Amino acid sequence: MKKRISGTTGLFALLGSPVGHSGSPAMYNFSFQEQGLDYAYLAFDVKKEQLPQAIDALRLFKVRGSNITMPCKSIAATLVDELSPAAKIVGAINVIVNDNGRLIGHITDGVGFVRNLKERGVSVAGKKLVIIGAGGAATALQVQSALDGAKEISIFNRDDVFYANAEKTKAKIKEAKPKVDINIYPLTDQAKLKSEINSADILVNATIVGMKPLDGKSLIDPSFLHSDLVVADTVYNPLKTKLIEDAEAIGCTVAPGKGMLLWQGNSAYTLFTGKEMPTKKYQAYEAKRESVQN
Ligand code: NAD
Numbered sequence: 001m002k003k004r005i006s007g008t009t010g011l012f013a014l015l016g017s018p019v020g021h022s023g024s025p026a027m028y029n030f031s032f033q034e035q036g037l038d039y040a041y042l043a044f045d046v047k048k049e050q051l052p053q054a055i056d057a058l059r060l061f062k063v064r065g066s067n068i069t070m071p072c073k074s075i076a077a078t079l080v081d082e083l084s085p086a087a088k089i090v091g092a093i094n095v096i097v098n099d100n101g102r103l104i105g106h107i108t109d110g111v112g113f114v115r116n117l118k119e120r121g122v123s124v125a126g127k128k129l130v131i132i133g134a135g136g137a138a139t140a141l142q143v144q145s146a147l148d149g150a151k152e153i154s155i156f157n158r159d160d161v162f163y164a165n166a167e168k169t170k171a172k173i174k175e176a177k178p179k180v181d182i183n184i185y186p187l188t189d190q191a192k193l194k195s196e197i198n199s200a201d202i203l204v205n206a207t208i209v210g211m212k213p214l215d216g217k218s219l220i221d222p223s224f225l226h227s228d229l230v231v232a233d234t235v236y237n238p239l240k241t242k243l244i245e246d247a248e249a250i251g252c253t254v255a256p257g258k259g260m261l262l263w264q265g266n267s268a269y270t271l272f273t274g275k276e277m278p279t280k281k282y283q284a285y286e287a288k289r290e291s292v293q294n
Contacts, residue, residue, distance in 0.1 A: 004033065004040070005040055008038060009038050009039065009040050010038060010039045010040075010064040011039070011040055011041075011042065011061065011063045011064060012028060012039060012040070012041040012042075012064055012065050012272060013041070013043070013044055013058065013065075013066045013067075014041070014042070014043040014044065014066070014067045014068075014069060015046045015051065015066055015067070015072060015076075016045075016046060016068060016069030016070055016071070016072050016073075017045045017046055017047050017048075017071070018045060019043040019044065019045050019046075019069060020043070021212060021237040022043050022069065023236065023237075023258070023261055024041065024043065024067055024265060025041050025042060025043050026286075027261075027262070027282055028041035028265070028269065029041050030278075030285060031277050031278055031282060034278050034281060034282075035273075035275060035278065037273060037275075039064065039272075048071050048072055048075055051072050051075050051076060051079065052079060055076070055079045055080070055096075055103070058096065058098060058103065059098075059101065059103070062098065062101075063098060064097075064272065065095070065096060065097050065098055065268075065271070065272040066095070066096040066098075067094055067095055067265075067268060068093055068094050068095070068096065069094065070135065070136060070137075070208070071135075073092040073093060073094055073107075073135075073136030073137075074091060074092045074136060076093050076096070076105065077090075077091055077092050077105055079103075080093065080103040080105040081102045081103045081104065082103070082105065083104075083105045083106075084104065084105065084106040084107070086106070086110070086143070086144075087105045087106055087107040089143050089172050089176065090107045090110070090136075090140050090143050090169075090172075091139070091172075092107060092136040092139060092140065093105035093107050094107055094108055094109050094136070094140070094264065094268070095107070095108055095267075095268045095271055095272075097271050097272065106268070106271055107140050108264040108265075108267035108268050108271070109136070109137050109140035109141060109144075109234075109260070109264050110140040110141045110143055110144025110145070110147075111144060111263070111264060112260045112261065112262070112263035112264025112265070112266070112267060113140070113141040113144060113145075113232070113234070113260045113264070114141075114144050114145065114148050115260075115263035116232070116255050116259035116260040116262075116263050117202070117232065117255050119263070120230075120253060120255050121253075122202070122230050122253065123148075123149075124145045124148050124149060124150045124202065125148060125149035125150070126149060126150075127151060127152075127201040127202055128151055128152040128153075128154070128199060128200045128201050128202070129145055129150055129152070129153050129154070129200060129202045129203075129204060130153075130154045130156065130193075130196050130197050130200040130202070130203045130204070131153060131154070131155050131156070131203075131204045132155075132156045132157070132187065132203075132204065132205050132206060132207055132219050132220070133155075133157060133162070133204075133205065133206030133234070134155060134157040134162040134163060134165040134169070135162050135165070135206070135207070135208075137206045137234045138155070138157075138162075138165075138166075138204075138206035138207070138234075139165060139169050141204065142155065142169050142173065142182075143169065143173060143176075146173040146176070146177045146180045146182075147176065150180060151180070151181065152180070152181040152182075152183075153173075153180060153183075154182075154184075154185065154196040154200070155169070155170075155182070155183070155184045155185070156184075156185050156186070156187045156189075156192075156193055156196075157184075157186070157187055157207075158186070158187045159186055159187075159188070163184075163186075166184045167184060169182075170182045170184060183196075187219065190221070193220075193224065194221070194224045197220070197224045197225070197226075197229070198226065200229065201229070201230060202229070202230045202231075202232065203220070203225070203229055203230070203231050203247075204231075204232045204233070204234070205218070205219060205232075205233045205234065205235065205243050206234045207219060207234075208235070209235075210233060210235040210241030210243055211235040211237060211238075211241075212237055212238065215237075215238050215241070215242070216242055217242060218241065218242040218246060219243075220243055220246070222246040222249070222250070225246060225247055225250050225252060226250070226252075227250050227251040228252075229247070229252050229253075230252065230253045230254075231244065231247035231252045231253070231254050231255070232254070232255035232256075232257075232260070233254075233255070233256055233257045234257045234260060236257035236258040236260070236261045239256060239258055240256060241256070241257075244256050262279055262282070262283065263279070265277065266279045
């Protein structure tokens with residue numbers, strides 16, 4: 001790294017809180033180094049209320065691009081100069097590209113989610129999905145699943161500030177894809193959750209439950225799972241959430257959040273650099289590193 005950083009090195013930044021657990025700096029710095037790009041990527045712990053200042057700093061320091069993580073994705077969409085068509089529908093961004101001083105917001109979470117399933121031989125087309133969550137990641141993957149041909153989406157969320165998002169998402173999806181059947185239920189309706197999972201093809205946790213410090217927790221009673229269900233999680237720290245472990249134990253196909261992270265990062269990398277990220281090479285490098293650590 002010492003040899004790599006110079007006075008002309010372009011900076012990329014992750015903004016959000018917490019960020020200390022994030023896999024993004026390792027992934028992007030590995031890729032920059034692999035492809036001989038004079039860039040560096042750092043994570044900055046920024047609270048929601050500090051985001052306007054952080055976005056000003058991106059402009060001031062001519063930061064080349066940024067990833068935005070929770071809880072800042074929705075507010076970030078209101079602070080950039082322009083939104084990509086998908087980001088406009090979702091109303092949240094996870095990527096900012098600094099195009100000569102003009103900040104353009106993009107969303108790649110949904111694309112990463114669908115690709116992660118595809119890599120495991122699962123398509124969302126024609127499927128019924130039960131998705132827990134109504135925040136930034138949940139909205140992105142609900143919209144992308146609908147755009148990619150999902151037949152039915154049942155959204156569950158607890159009664160908090162995010163619940164209203166689900167109603168807005170439903171309206172936006174209905175506008176773009178009127179035939180998709182979308183229902184929204186409170187997470188407290190466990191009987192409904194059980195029956196919806198029973199008739200679903202794909203179950204997704206898109207909440208923060210399962211992520212540190214909520215690791216070891218799952219919003220899904222394991223008795224609701226069935227072995228022909230595909231179970232995906234957006235949480236990638238820990239690598240295997242309790243939900244993923246419960247699903248594996250009964251023989252479900254699983255898609256942990258790490259794969260989604262890799263593939264959404266792959267899309268962001270292309271927006272940042274115009275190049276394809278060496279994703280498979282990074283996966284192999286990571287697998288080797290993890291096997292040494294374990
Ligand atoms: P967010 O803050 O926008 O949304 C949080 C969601 O969690 C909301 O639906 C909220 O209602 C729900 N929630 C919070 N506490 C809860 C609780 N105790 N019980 C039930 N529900 C609860 O966050 P986000 O940006 O959508 O991120 C959600 C998760 O997805 C995080 O773990 C994040 O790391 C992960 N994520 C992963 C990727 C990836 O590429 N794998 C990408 C984006 C986000």
